[in-house]
Amino acid sequence: MASLKEKVGYGLGDMASSTYWKIFSAYLPFFYASVCHLPLEAAAMLMFVARMWDAVSDPMMGIIADRTHSRWGRYRPYLLWMAIPFALAGVLLLSVPFDDETRKVAWAYFSYLLMMTVYTAINVPYGSMLTVMTEDSDEKTVFSSFRMFFAYGGSFIILFAWEPLCRWVASLTGAAYTTPMTWTYAMTIVGLYCAVLFYFTFRMTREHVQTSVSANSVGSDLMTLLRNAPWWILLGGVLFFNFFGAVRYSVIPFYFTTFIPADSHLGLFGLDLLFYAGLFFGVGEVANMLGVATTPFFTRRVGKKLTFLICLLLLIALCIAFYYVPTQGVAALWTLLALQVAVSILTGIVSPLVWSMYADVADFAELKFRTASTGLIFSSSSMAQKFGGAIGGAAVLSLLSLFHFDTAEGAVQTAEATEGLRLLMSYIPAAIAAIAALFIALYPLGEKRIKAIGEQLQIIRNQNTN
Numbered sequence: 220m221a222s223l224k225e226k227v228g229y230g231l232g233d234m235a236s237s238t239y240w241k242i243f244s245a246y247l248p249f250f251y252a253s254v255c256h257l258p259l260e261a262a263a264m265l266m267f268v269a270r271m272w273d274a275v276s277d278p279m280m281g282i283i284a285d286r287t288h289s290r291w292g293r294y295r296p297y298l299l300w301m302a303i304p305f306a307l308a309g310v311l312l313l314s315v316p317f318d319d320e321t322r323k324v325a326w327a328y329f330s331y332l333l334m335m336t337v338y339t340a341i342n343v344p345y346g347s348m349l350t351v352m353t354e355d356s357d358e359k360t361v362f363s364s365f366r367m368f369f370a371y372g373g374s375f376i377i378l379f380a381w382e383p384l385c386r387w388v389a390s391l392t393g394a395a396y397t398t399p400m401t402w403t404y405a406m407t408i409v410g411l412y413c414a415v416l417f418y419f420t421f422r423m424t425r426e427h428v429q430t431s432v433s434a435n436s437v438g439s440d441l442m443t444l445l446r447n448a449p450w451w452i453l454l455g456g457v458l459f460f461n462f463f464g465a466v467r468y469s470v471i472p473f474y475f476t477t478f479i480p481a482d483s484h485l486g487l488f489g490l491d492l493l494f495y496a497g498l499f500f501g502v503g504e505v506a507n508m509l510g511v512a513t514t515p516f517f518t519r520r521v522g523k524k525l526t527f528l529i530c531l532l533l534l535i536a537l538c539i540a541f542y543y544v545p546t547q548g549v550a551a552l553w554t555l556l557a558l559q560v561a562v563s564i565l566t567g568i569v570s571p572l573v574w575s576m577y578a579d580v581a582d583f584a585e586l587k588f589r590t591a592s593t594g595l596i597f598s599s600s601s602m603a604q605k606f607g608g609a610i611g612g613a614a615v616l617s618l619l620s621l622f623h624f625d626t627a628e629g630a631v632q633t634a635e636a637t638e639g640l641r642l643l644m645s646y647i648p649a650a651i652a653a654i655a656a657l658f659i660a661l662y663p664l665g666e667k668r669i670k671a672i673g674e675q676l677q678i679i680r681n682q683n684t685n
Contacts, residue, residue: 239305
């Protein structure tokens with residue numbers, strides 16, 4: 220049984236990663252369009268093309284991590300080695316050192332590719348640690364729940380505080396909120412905070428399980444991965460689940476600037492709260508944390524696969540409901556917030572399942588192919604996360620361009636642009652969730668099979684140890 224200290228320490232790692240990821244998901248399209256002032260088509264192409272590198276870098280990092288030997292273990296040392304580069308890459312990403320459009324686009328490609336490479340170098344080993352911290356499948360779900368609880372805690376902090384932080388920096392420097400320097404300085408503060416979190420994860424965790432070391436060539440490991448049917452199916456479901464989340468996150472800042480008056484307020488327990496995108500995001504992250512806390516309760520009763528599938532079906536219905544909610548009036552705002560809470564609870568339930576199910580797929584691969592390609596398998600999860608985020612961000616920007624959305628501050632949008640925004644908050648993510656549900660319905664590793672795999676692996680590992 221792992222200690223509470225290790226579970227908390229493991230959770231702090233995704234608090235750092237999620238802090239960055241939520242800034243990228245929620246604000247990077249807005250940064251490129253309204254701060255960096257890149258054309259929408261160029262920004263969309265950047266977010267899509269740059270992700271092609273992930274198809275190479277993620278598996279490459281998984282292969283490297285699987286073959287790493289150090290006094291700190293196989294995956295854990297990367298938390299120490301990459302913490303500072305992680306912070307620096309984030310600062311460079313939200314900086315605009317050039318004025319002309321050509322060099323701005325070139326810098327955006329460079330900084331984006333650098334950030335995603337560094338993100339891969341720390342996140343793939345971090346995710347892979349799940350399989351070497353415990354052998355118990357249920358405890359892996361608990362570790363995943365701690366991970367996602369802290370991830371959403373970090374997301375809540377950054378999404379609630381990012382705009383106020385940028386405005387505070389702007390007040391100190393005398394610059395405008397949409398000035399690149401404001402965002403760069405704000406990201407410097409966030410980057411240092413995340414580096415410290417990764418350091419604590421390194422100090423508070425250990426690798427306990429000795430998995431089979433891959434004696435195969437890189438090509439052989441890749442071939443066994445390609446023959447792993449459960450991996451393919453789970454990869455498809457997770458890719459579209461991340462695509463779903465990325466579309467919703469990317470469109471919210473645009474949705475608020477278009478539909479929600481800047482002086483909209485909510486009354487709550489005698490408080491008069493400003494209703495802005497950061498509040499909407501922040502409340503969603505708290506709801507995500509509530510969902511994460513309930514994940515083990517549901518998985519112990521109905522299993523991981525069925526829990527995942529039910530949540531996706533409910534998400535489809537809730538997203539469609541967004542289309543029919545008006546955006547004016549206090550009652551309408553409360554309805555929007557209630558739907559955000561419900562959607563976020565469901566995505567919170569699903570999030571730990573993803574990592575726990577990848578750990579099960581890794582166990583399946585170790586038993587079937589007699590080699591542990593844990594890092595390679597978990598790299599696919601990182602790749603799915605980044606592909607989903609990239610495709611989601613690129614899709615939102617491309618569709619906004621198609622709908623002739625005007626990115627100028629205070630612009631009056633056409634009926635076509637407003638209808639496009641409403642679809643991006645409702646029917647479009649609902650359709651994406653439906654595709655994810657089709658994949659998960661086909662996923663073959665049920666609870667009985669997972670238990671049998673775990674028992675057989677324990678016998679093999681004990682024999683190898685003796």
